[in-house]
Amino acid sequence: MGEATGFQLGVIGALALSVASSVSIVICNKALMSFLGFPFATTLTSWHLMVTFCTLHVANRFNVFENKPIDMKTVMLFGILNGVSIGFLNLSLGFNSIGFYQMTKLAIIPFTVLLETIFLKKQFSQKIRLSLLVLLLGVGIASITDLQLNLVGSVLSVLAIATTCVGQILTNTIQKRLNVSSTQLLYQSAPFQAAILFVSGPLVDQFLTKQNVFAYKYSPVVLAFIILSCLISVSVNFSTFLVIGKTSPVTYQVLGHLKTCLVLAFGYTLLHDPFTERNIIGILVAIFGMGLYSYFCTHENKKKQLSDLLPQSAQIKEKETTPLLGAKIMGSQDKDSHEVKKSNGLMNKDSVV
Structure with a gap:
């Protein structure tokens, strides 16, 4: 129970x-891009990842966490995939209307559910699917204003959805199968994500912003806001890997839409x-x-925990009862042998007389 409570507190x-x-x-970047005229989102993301890696490297040097080696090929492909997904999302935003881009982000949840069902054999109950449908409907009503379609934008959106879904599923799968923490995975993959965006970022940004x-x-x-954005990004990147590792890619996407609602409310309340x-x-x-x-x-998690505890309690009960039965049998055997010895003693006594 203590471990379960600690896990729940960790998730919260x-x-x-x-x-x-x-x-x-989001607030910091909105100020940076909308009010200060710094529109280079992809390049800024590469700086975020470089600062994140440098911060984790310093933390590793001071033994804040233990670095666990991961297969280089796995980390490299994983890092490149995540970097590419960020680039596709930014290109999708550049080539599509805001409404269609919001549709792209909404489509990540059903595609993630589909991929996990097909390839990971994960089951989603009807109640979970219904709640996700209500969520997507609400976010769609709140954020989608126009849907202007074009071929290039549609292709980029499909690529953004595919790479994002696969990247987030791998974030969860790698942590669990290789038994690595979110910090260890982020530390080893961040350089590859930063590298792919550092090379492609300026080209993507120049193409989109001229x-x-x-x-x-x-x-x-501008420099002060860039530094502030990079410092906040360390927490963003760390918490992203942490949430996906402790929960699931679908839960992370649900959380992302909560952030969207909060940002919309913030924009209305403070920025009018x-x-x-x-x-x-x-x-x-x-x-x-x-x-x-x-x-x-x-x-459903409580039901699963109870079903997992039942076999364990049965095994414990069996272990507790078996020695008692054994002791009872041994006790009866000792009693029988004592009676036999006693009868033999009486027989010997009678023979002497």
Whole structure:
């Protein structure tokens, strides 16, 4: 029970850290890109990953965590895949309308469920699927405004969905199968993610913004926000791996849509962004779907824990009863042998007389 309680507290802490850090970095990046005119999102992500790796390297030097070697080929392919998925998501945003990009993000959940069902044989109950449907409906109502389709944007969206789903499933699978922590996996994969984005980022950004990141004039305020964004990203990247490792890729995506609702509410409350009754209804429906998902997941996990405990309790009971039976049998055998010896003694006594 103590281990289960500790695990639940760890999951809650990971979820809270992920929400707080993600909302913080969205606010910081919004200020950086919208108000300060720094539009180089992909290049900025590569800096995030480099700072994350450097931070973890220093932490490893001070023995904050123990580095566990992982097969180089696995780490390299995993890092490159995650880096490519970020690039495709940014390209999808650049080639599609905001509404279609939101549809792309929403499609990640059903595709993840489909892939885990087919390849990992994971079962999702009807209640879980229903709660996810309510969630997606709510987020769709709140965030999707227009759906302008084009061939290039559609292809990029499909590639973004596929690489993101596979990358997040691998994040969970590698941690469990190789018995590595989220910190160990992030530490070893971050250099490859940073490298692929550091090379491709400036090209992608120049293609999307028609500006050169190296020709940009960096003011002290812009540099300060870039540094702040990179520092927050350490927590974002760490909590991402932590949440996926402790829960599942689907739960992480559900959490991501909670962040979307929080960002929308923040934009309306503090930045006075345009907000309608449709946005409010969508957010409320999405929060209701998240509540259903959390409730059903908790209920099913408790049932699973009980079913796992029953065989163990039966084995413990069997171990406890077996020695008693053995002792009882031994005791009866000793009693019988004592009676035999006693009768033999009487017979010998009678023969002497």
